[in-house]
Amino acid sequence: MWTVQDAKNKFSAVVDAALAGTPQEVTRRGKPAVVVLSADEYHRLVEGAVKARGSFAEHLMAFPGGDFPRASATLRDVSF
Template sequence: MDATWTLQDAKNRFSAVVDAAARGEPQRVTRRGKWVSVVLSAEEYARLQRLERASAPSLGELLLQMPQDDEVFERLPLAPREFPCI
């Protein structure tokens, strides 16, 4: 079970928070009664980063998702900006 710390307690006992996270026990931190952060082990953080990268689409996949039709793009009726000459 995840331990929950108030921000002040987490600051006062930071070594204990980090030690528990290093043992694989995520540590929740609250501020004014709201859950605001979690302290994780470096190993767990790296695992989550690998998982996120593995599920992210590649540039090629994103490009293939673009519309492939020959329709004309609708242009907005905007006046060009005027820049002062220096």
């Protein structure tokens, strides 16, 4: 774990460690702020998230519509 100041001073070491496969956590004022990881690892994570997420249509189709009572309305003829 690195502080922001240490990470700035030793950025090459932070990048080298991330490229070696160990994500590097950077803190600001004692709290976790960011994680530096290799581009390959980032793309792997993003690709996995995209695959796990269904389409918007699948999301809508999965909506539990039967759990909510629907308003019953009578249709009326309208002429234009």
